[in-house]
Amino acid sequence: MLSDIEISRQSPRLHIDELTRRLAIPSHLLNPHGHYKGKLSLALLKEPPKKHGKLVLVSAITPTPLGEGKTVTTLGLSMGLNHIGQASIATIRQPSLGPVFGVKGGAAGGGHAQVVPMEEMNLHLTGDFHALAAAHNLAAAALDARLFHEQRLGAGFTASTGLTRLDIDAANILWPRTLDMNDRALRHLTIGQGGPADGVERQDRFVITAASELMAILALASDLKDLRARIGRIQLALDLHGNPVTAEQLEVAGAMTVLLKDALQPTLMQTTEQTPVLVHTGPFANIAHGNSSVIADRMALALTDYVVTEAGFGSDMGLEKFFNIKHRQSGITPSCVVLVATVRGLKANSGLLDIRPGQPLPASLGEEDLPTLHQGCANLAWHIQNARRYGVPVVVAINRFPSDSQAELTLLADEAMRAGACGTAISSAFTQGGAGASELARAVVEACERPSAIKLLYPDAMGLGAKLATLVECGYGGRGVILSDKAKRQLAALSKAGWDHLPVCVAKTPLSLSHDPALKGVPTDFEVPIEEVRLCAGAGFVYALAGPIMTMPGLGSLPAYRHIDINDDGEIVGLS
Template identity: 60%
Template sequence: MTDNASPMLRPISQIAAALGIESRHVMPYGEHVAKIDIAALRPGAGNGRLVLVSSITPTPLGEGKTVTTIGLSQGLNHIGQRAIACIRQPSLGPVFGVKGGAAGGGAAQVLPMERLNLHLTGDIHAISAAHNLAAAALDARLFHEQRLGDKFSEHTGMARLDIDPGRVVWKRVVDHNDRALREIEIGVGGGSNGVTRHDGFEITAASELMAILALTNDLADMRQRIGRIILAYSLQGHAITAEDLEVAGAMTVLMRDAIHPNLMQTSENTPVLIHAGPFANIAHGNSSVLADRMALQMADYVVTEAGFGSDMGMEKFFSIKYRQAGIAPSCIVLVATLRSLKANSGKFNMKPGQSLPDEVRHANLPLLAEGCANLGWHIANARRYGLPVVVAINRFPEDSAEELSYVREFALSRGAFGVEVSDAFACGGKGTSRLAECVVAACRETGEVTLLYPDTLPLAEKIQQLVRQGYGAECAELSVQAQETLDDLERRGFGHLPLCMAKTPLSISADSALKNVPHGFVIPVSALEVCAGAGFIRVYAGNIVTMPGLSTQPAYRHIDIDSAGNIRGLS
């Protein structure tokens, strides 16, 4: 693949050397990408400060969270601080769907962006291969045990697992949006085709292996976590793990290289570590613990991004990632735009790709004032975790000075430590220098992380605590199935695990139609499942889809390649 790379990019070996990484720990993938061996991690090293970037409730207009993350890291370098950004690897689903890539944009993006958005070093494909190996092994074991019956152990020397075909919980995955694969029949025809049963696909970002990659501490830890994954249940009701199936070792082999973070650079040569890519609506939505630790030992400031709004990826950063790894941010940055605040007023039913209503595009102070309630909620929500909150207003050319001033005063009145306009897209690090200075000042403030619930709280109480404190709901209502699963998880000793709420990112509630700051709502819990390897309980709030579908106007229509091999239309 030909990279549409800027001539200002430096060889990745120079970027690594400037970070103090020994050449033996650099694994080049061409001139501008490398993996950094986790052997470069030094136990006990790392005095940098972590800055966690989140946002208001997302809208189809986009808030520019990645642009701000990249731009802020450049801005910190611009004011003389050593900074690194840590972001997730984009899934091909959004890249070819509606959202597009995840490289940032304008003067604040990761380059070459084609490499980042397409395959990179193959980590996501390795996860897909490891995940689907387990699925194939499970169906093969089911087939052979049924084929051989009582003679299975005699023929193979292995104990029967007695897999219940109706309780296989490990679906297959693919890294594309493909709604036709959500519900399928496999083994059709029986016989040598295998056992006929109902199954389905999820997108690779939803795989528990993706969450494990982002949360693991080292190769041995990853191997143990993979072994704990529950794939199915026996006819007697016992959990069947990847270790029981004797496939955990091979799965780890497929992911051996994926454990090493990827190093790239921004348009201003600021280093960026890219690792893992879990979505925040169905997983924890944060880049890897390993990338954070590596960056923190090399830089004064590490800027990392949590998926979607503060009720989603940010909450999961604290409830899951911080709880497991102990890495605490020094401050939180909330990203907002004038137009997304107006969209959050709830006055419009906005869809991706549609033109902006005049009320949103032009100055409209009353509409902005209504939408600012959403910003106020997210400031209060972020402050609940005990850290200073900085608001970054991602500026667009048409933004009025009066409206920018209004948002600044509003955010300060609601408890923000500081509010700064970000011109990252237009001006890169220079355009975020004031934001960077504000962040540095915020990081000097003393703060201590406060979690929403303790590990020891029973699962039922954790759910109620999360929806009341984390979303402002009246309560959660569990379906009969969810309550039965909850009771079973408590009996089986999983009650100590944190929650990973799978819900819509488009509302603070579980109903995407409820905009701004809804009140008096209930969170419906339809199902629970344990991710024993990742170390959390996934809680499904309503009808959550783990395999997205393509829209009527998918991005792939505009992506092509020219005769010189240059990629066009990718963003």
């Protein structure tokens, strides 16, 4: 089979003008970026909807290092719906350069179910991540500049500048800096070391751009006015009296919004079969809310019959956050959930195999092994029940690999139906494109006609500590939380300040239903340690760190960038 990048280059493409014409989008609402991608104006949201589409939310079993093909299935399903005559658009997140150069070498699908052009999709796209990093770091620079000048001018600051002192506490700076690259050396650092002219010396840190609160805000904002208001509410630091210092008080919120004006517009692209795709924002699901933007979903729902969107990692991660954060804030409601499962992924989730990075894979992953698969299907059953907990029908997409035996595929399908799925279908979108996902598409159309009634895990009125406990007990299957002394103090302060009404966004490992990646399958008797709790006032949630979660990844010993290069003809090689 051809490599991903070879398939991308050989796929027929529509010029971006033709793609927008097919969607009946007026030309003045498109800002082309080259031949095959373009920004869609927010004015599109103000026009009467041409359609009232149904949203299909794609999630998965607990991820494994083997990869389950969730994005392949998301794109393949959208292509499959078009293949059977049901107009569809996919809405997905933009790949971060961190994983592209650090782990994957390419993202956003693969094989015959990917976004094209692949090079443009994976490298910079329309510059949204760079704009977001600039806006984020502008706030950081403004904060340190204000701290420096207030200390330099002392009691004469107000007389000299006409500004009210903010009295920023250098020991309580809440806003880190950001970079869209894996760089562990930036997790902890000291800035302002050069001398009095080089700023106030203090401890600082970087987070990867996908973990920035600004990324979460961009994904949850409903329009430009909402974006501006959310940015104004960001709490950048505390003052010497313990009061929050916001971006509005620092008078930087307007400039940050200006930098994000174009980034708020989704980017229109296409798959290998010219199925439209809206690419927008990129919050990770292990350290953020892990879903495509509210704006992209709303645009797509007004343009087509079916919108297929992807929630990051397993149903305990992105799907949970879709319902309890994104749905809660936007009202966007899925008609159906698709859970992606693979034979080898469920074998890996059995807990019976020794799978380690850099080590040869166990032979049974490529051979028929019904007992191990049966053990692993407990993880599938848990995710089916978890998705059904939110009140929507569930279809299991079996992402087929060449090594899967018919007996294994039959066992997986039987176990899925026994666990409560309303349908199952094999997807071969990677090798066959939309035709390979047509069976799945028909199952999804049928499921979307079933009744549903959204149920959330907790009400707004519940206290933050109780919300965390409920999430662990109902959302992960554990028996509660263990709060550090620091987390207890932070929760008490947030409750006193009136933030109990917000939902919680837990940052934890995606490799287990628990906080411990070594606990495979369906662990039950575990408590989740909450080390720290942070307020994301602009994003509208409280962010909790479950264990030693890194918000700035590091490069491995064999990073993907080693294989990425450019040839004499200017073509990128090694990306797939």
